[in-house]
Amino acid sequence: MQKIQLPPVLAAAASAPRWQRSISAPSYACMPVLRREMRHFLDLAETPPAYADAFCLSLCEVISNIVKHPPKKTTALHITFDLLPQSLRLDIADDSTPFASFDAICKTAQSRLRCAETLLESGYGLGCILSQHTQVSYIDAARSADGWNHFIIEDRLCSAPEKNSASRQQRKPVVFLVDDDAGDLKAHHRMLSARYDVVPLADAASALALFRTRRPDLVISDLHMPQTDGAALRRQISALPDGDLVPFVFLTASAEGMNDKGILRLGIDDYLLKPVTPQGLERVAERVLGRREQLHRAIEGRFHRDLQKYLHPHLPAQFGPWSITTLNRMADAGGGDFTLHHETREGLMAVLADVMGHGTEAKFFAYAYAGYLRSLFRATSEKSTGINTAVFLQHLSDAVTDDDFLDGTLLTCQSFHLCPTGEAGIASAGHPPPLLLRADGTAAVLPAEGPIPGMAGHAGYREYRIRLCAGDKIFFATDGFFDVFGRQGGTYDADTLLRLLPPLAALDAAAAAEKLWHIFDKYLQQDTRAPDDATLIIAAYGG
């Protein structure tokens, strides 16, 4: 396996102020001392307090993770903090078992932190780190040059008051500017620095080393450089995982040779003739980055559409005396809602699930979870004598407890069964309770509640049972539907919805669903939150 030489991030690193500590057999007890010492160093260097607070917290989070989790106990820890001219960099190296599936956990860590209300008691550490810093990377022992695991946190310095919100704000695209000519490097840096986070690099080797730990949005490199030239840099970057996805622009003194087969095969995005003008350089950077964003959106859109075909919630429209209407809105940005169902002579057993989170990752996890639940659902249905919604949720909760992959994302789930006799059983795992609308217009919240999967322990889930009469309806929905009825974008309040239901009592399931969805759309227009998947299921008993 290729070894990575940790990069000297900027040339000035050697002379920059540095704080270093080596600890044998680290424990929780060493954390307050290390935190105090590092804080003292940062305060002496007049580091803005927001940065100092953030790095002190991250130091503790990384060390407590190293102390707590690895199967092989850590015997030594090396901590290095560099105060670089434009950035702050913390490197925590350890000799224990590498952090398993770091990238996968990163994907959900921040969502998990923002979902603390779902009452998980642990797992917020990485979310804290990622929420505070613009650059977090991990190089495990197998890939590092010194055989240690390196947890590296770096922040570019912006004006001090901006720090607290810096990582949440729109960040500037990062551009690696590679040129052996110091004059050109300085001039091009100046031309781009207003709109881009420019990292100037004097040679291809530095660029390649840094590329392994920090991914830029664009590389602009001189073609002709001593030792490794721009073409070789492009080839080496393309050979790295996802390296060929980063757009690449050459700077060259002559157009001659740019149409050579060797250069064309490199798949560069553009080239510029030196001397470049500020307008020309900015225009090319903007166009190349714009095109990349466009392609990214198009591919992501196609990915969402492909997944949605499989995830789209659906239940049979009729099951014996039950009429069922399912409506759903799938948001590109939101998590994933999906349903499963299984029909037997005893009744229709169904599951409505909502994978939390936003964006492509949440959709992916929804897809993966749906496959997992489908297998579990089938196995539970086959094993169980009689249908019990609580048993299924208990199996799911046990699986989440034992499985790191499932524990990496959050899911709420509701299982229910509808019997031809009008009986219904409902069990919930962190899912908003369903609503009941009697034929006489009386509306109520059904007390079907339970902990989210993974938190049930052996206490288990309880099935709430109810008998419906002809014309009664049950409304099942996911957070994305209920939350829209929150007061002024606040927490969902069932009272709002309960007031809206009585006029729907005389309607059949399809008409009631259509009318309620219309009201939902109106509320949605006033909602300022990011759109989430929303699913509404109305099950009406015909008697």
Added chain:
Amino acid sequence: MNINNIFEIQPAADYTLIRFYGFIDASTVQQIRPALQRQLPEHSSNLIVDMREVGFLDSHGIGLFVSLLKQAHKNKGRLAFAAAKGQPSSVLKMVGFNGGLVSYCPTLNDAYALFAKNRAV
């Protein structure tokens, strides 16, 4: 480490006040958690966490607060953080406790008033 130097509990009619001192991090939470479980009355519903004397909070502290929140919920109560400032305040802001579950009060008196008001209602 004397646990009494890390936190204290003051039960009152409308709420239970939990006052923390110093650091709430991995090194202290492992001691706080069992002590809190022993000392916090099981029926406590409305909980006020006094943050005035807290100098540092990490994710283990968040986990501890989640367990307090669960207890408050179990007993149909609420959780209020009072007078958090500096680094602990920033960490609380990062966490997804929304307004329906948790209250953030600028002063301890505001937290007292919150639960007194709830009783009046």
